[in-house]
Amino acid sequence: MKTVFSYAKPYKWLIVIALLLMLMELSVELIQPLLIAKIIDDGILAENVKVIWTWGSVMMALSFIAFFAGGVNSFFAAHASQSFAFDLRQALFRQVQSFTMATFLRFPTSGLITRLTSDITMVQNVLFMGLRIMLRAPLLVVGSLVMAFVVNVKLALYLLIGAPVLLIFLIVMARKGVGLFAQVQKRLDRVNRVIQENLQAVRLIKAYLRGAYEATRFSKVADLLRKNTVTAMRMMELILPVLLFIMNASLMAVLWFGAGEIQSGDAQVGELVAIVNYALRMTGAFSMFAFIIVSLSRAKASAERMEEVLLANDDLEDHQGEISGMIDLEGDLRFEDVSFYYPGKAEPILDRVSFHVSPGEKLAIMGSTGAGKSTLLNLIPRIFDPTDGEIYVSGKEVRDWPLKELRDAIGLVPQQSILFTGSIMENLSWGDTDAPVDELEEAAKKAQIHESIDLFPKKYETRVGQKGVNLSGGQKQRLSIARALVRKPSILILDDSTSALDVKTETALWDALEGERATMLVVTQKIQTAKGADHILLLDEGKVVGYGTHADLMEQSALYRKIAQSQSEEEAVIDVANHS
Numbered sequence: 001m002k003t004v005f006s007y008a009k010p011y012k013w014l015i016v017i018a019l020l021l022m023l024m025e026l027s028v029e030l031i032q033p034l035l036i037a038k039i040i041d042d043g044i045l046a047e048n049v050k051v052i053w054t055w056g057s058v059m060m061a062l063s064f065i066a067f068f069a070g071g072v073n074s075f076f077a078a079h080a081s082q083s084f085a086f087d088l089r090q091a092l093f094r095q096v097q098s099f100t101m102a103t104f105l106r107f108p109t110s111g112l113i114t115r116l117t118s119d120i121t122m123v124q125n126v127l128f129m130g131l132r133i134m135l136r137a138p139l140l141v142v143g144s145l146v147m148a149f150v151v152n153v154k155l156a157l158y159l160l161i162g163a164p165v166l167l168i169f170l171i172v173m174a175r176k177g178v179g180l181f182a183q184v185q186k187r188l189d190r191v192n193r194v195i196q197e198n199l200q201a202v203r204l205i206k207a208y209l210r211g212a213y214e215a216t217r218f219s220k221v222a223d224l225l226r227k228n229t230v231t232a233m234r235m236m237e238l239i240l241p242v243l244l245f246i247m248n249a250s251l252m253a254v255l256w257f258g259a260g261e262i263q264s265g266d267a268q269v270g271e272l273v274a275i276v277n278y279a280l281r282m283t284g285a286f287s288m289f290a291f292i293i294v295s296l297s298r299a300k301a302s303a304e305r306m307e308e309v310l311l312a313n314d315d316l317e318d319h320q321g322e323i324s325g326m327i328d329l330e331g332d333l334r335f336e337d338v339s340f341y342y343p344g345k346a347e348p349i350l351d352r353v354s355f356h357v358s359p360g361e362k363l364a365i366m367g368s369t370g371a372g373k374s375t376l377l378n379l380i381p382r383i384f385d386p387t388d389g390e391i392y393v394s395g396k397e398v399r400d401w402p403l404k405e406l407r408d409a410i411g412l413v414p415q416q417s418i419l420f421t422g423s424i425m426e427n428l429s430w431g432d433t434d435a436p437v438d439e440l441e442e443a444a445k446k447a448q449i450h451e452s453i454d455l456f457p458k459k460y461e462t463r464v465g466q467k468g469v470n471l472s473g474g475q476k477q478r479l480s481i482a483r484a485l486v487r488k489p490s491i492l493i494l495d496d497s498t499s500a501l502d503v504k505t506e507t508a509l510w511d512a513l514e515g516e517r518a519t520m521l522v523v524t525q526k527i528q529t530a531k532g533a534d535h536i537l538l539l540d541e542g543k544v545v546g547y548g549t550h551a552d553l554m555e556q557s558a559l560y561r562k563i564a565q566s567q568s569e570e571e572a573v574i575d576v577a578n579h580s
């Protein structure tokens with residue numbers, strides 16, 4: 001809670017002013033029964049019209065002040081709570097962005113989305129309501145009690161009859177509430193996860209006719225959310241009747257014993273009326289308690305979930321020392337005995353991998369699916385750090401480069417092309433926001449996507465992503481490659497990013513990349529692509545099982561020969577099909 005609410009600190013003066021205004025409003029409310037008592041005892045019963053007019057006017061003036069204070073309080077409360085939520089959302093977003101992959105994988109995406117949306121709204125509402133009514137209700141209870149004692153101690157004591165039971169009951173309910181609402185937020189995470197998966201996979205779901213199946217899956221998680229929320233709310237709904245029962249019993253005691261006190265002359269009618277008035281105000285305030293406990297419980301659960309994110313320890317150390325050199329234009333890359341385990345896994349995904357790529361060389365990486373190719377590539381820009389061994393870029397261990405320097409020098413094209421909503425131009429300049437337009441077009445030409453873009457009516461201003469044109473798989477791959485080229489990387493990493501290209505386009509792409517001053521790592525399944533590389537690294541179950549040129553591997557590696565043979569058979573079948 002502390003970390004989350006520390007984001008309200010910059011608005012402490014707004015909060016203080018809002019609280020003072022709220023106290024002003026509250027004081028007026030508390031003084032009013034006292035004035036009523038005075039009007040009854042000294043005005044009505046004493047038949048003194050002047051007293052009635054004087055105190056009546058004071059009451060009116062005070063009501064106006066309370067009205068004004070309430071209005072301004074709302075203004076400050078809204079401003080403080082909205083600004084607090086804005087800052088908190090920014091902080092959470094930045095924190096999630098700064099996560100290492102290892103930390104990121106600890107939180108399901110849907111959970112992060114819920115934290116950034118519904119959880120923040122929950123604490124924002126609590127701050128707003130806190131400044132408006134939540135604090136006001138308990139203060140009204142305490143204030144009314146104090147005022148009741150000021151009016152008549154004996155009568156006020158009857159109001160306290162139910163206090164201990166009430167207090168214990170409220171504490172128990174508040175504790176239960178936090179646990180129940182934490183569960184509700186978890187269920188909401190799961191609902192969000194199913195929604196997210198469904199929206200992403202909408203085409204697949206249609207193609208597999210899995211709409212009904214997914215609807216059932218959604219019903220199940222939505223039903224769990226409903227059940228948990230109902231349980232929590234039912235528990236909370238107990239609060240109001242119990243509170244009212246206790247308060248009404250206390251009120252009965254006041255009236256019962258109050259009548260006796262008036263008859264014996266120990267109390268006046270006006271005093272009894274004032275105390276009943278305070279008791280009614282306390283009851284009214286208590287009726288807010290159910291709502292307050294629900295809101296506080298939800299906000300506490302939400303704050304704890306956000307705190308998990310804000311306090312998540314990031315273990316990726318950024319070398320902040322002096323930059324003693326720049327990564328060369330064509331980065332030299334060396335893996336020395338690199339092993340890697342995914343967090344919490346017992347089996348290594350990479351097992352003592354060593355190889356060297358000289359500046360400007362092109363290394364093709366091959367291996368069966370799951371061999372560890374993508375994992376290996378992710379270690380270069382330090383998406384993960386190796387568990388053992390070292391990786392050197394331009395002669396320096398990757399952990400010794402400042403992270404920005406290292407990542408600036410790398411152009412990574414992931415296996416799945418990811419584009420952002422916006423124009424083609426915006427997607428290209430995402431690679432380097434300072435790159436001039438002609439460089440963006442140059443990159444597009446090299447990536448063999450310029451001609452396709454030219455055919456769109458709006459050319460580079462064509463919108464992609466949601467509500468924009470849907471690019472084909474191959475177009476997306478080429479756009480992703482162009483985006484990486486815009487960075488003018490020293491090391492260009494293509495993770496199976498040409499799989500959707502036809503042979504002609506791919507050949508043109510490799511020809512265009514020939515002139516690029518970059519060391520290249522290319523994951524590929526195609527022997528044809530590997531043949532064009534200076535060296536080929538063959539991975540199997542995380543181990544290097546072959547390294548050399550195409551000719552070397554044809555000679556040394558049975559696995560490579562098998563892949564080559566299967567692909568030449570495939571080509572033969574295609575040839576036959578084409579000629580028949």
Ligand SMILES: Nc1ncnc2c1ncn2[C@@H]1O[C@H](COP(=O)(O)OP(=O)(O)OP(=O)(O)O)[C@@H](O)[C@H]1O
Nearest residue numbers: 105342345349367368369370371372373374375376
């Ligand atoms: N985040 C993760 N946590 C645990 N295991 C993972 C994670 N990501 C990948 N793996 C496992 O690591 C192994 C290697 O995965 P990787 O993606 O590196 O393989 P790959 O050779 O690129 O495969 P493909 O050619 O199919 O893309 C796989 O067995 C995969 O299940």
